[in-house]
Amino acid sequence: MAVNTLIAGATGGFFAFVVRYFQYETTSLVALSRGVVSGLVAVSAATDDMKPWTAFIYGLLAALLYSVLAKVVPKVHIDDPVEVVPVYLVIIISIIRDQDFWVFSFQHFSTLKLVYSMDLEPNS
Secondary structure, three states: HHHHHHHHHHHHHHHHHHHHHHHHHHHHHHHHHHHHHHHHHHHHOOOOHHHHHHHHHHHHHHHHHHHOOOOOOOHHHOOOOOHHHHOOOOHHHHHHHHHHHHHHHHHHHHHHHHHHHHOOOOOO
């Protein structure tokens, strides 16, 4: 579990750094640190049941998604001076992968629907 977390964080930081360099032709330690956090966020939901190469892919996808969102968020006029929104929107990668989340959500929704659709009036 620790290896996967380390791999995803390092990969996210590296690729966010590289993408930022190609976007602006300058290096940025801020992009590196936010890429690390993005990689850690992306891998956090499924770290215990993945292979190390999958953690690498998660880090790569997190870095790319962070880099795209870091450019999109200001263009849609979301006030985010410290770029927290792009970093934590990367959790979408983990939610999409985690099938237990979807099963739980749909089962929970079905249970709520059943409870709220029941006729609670006593029979007369």
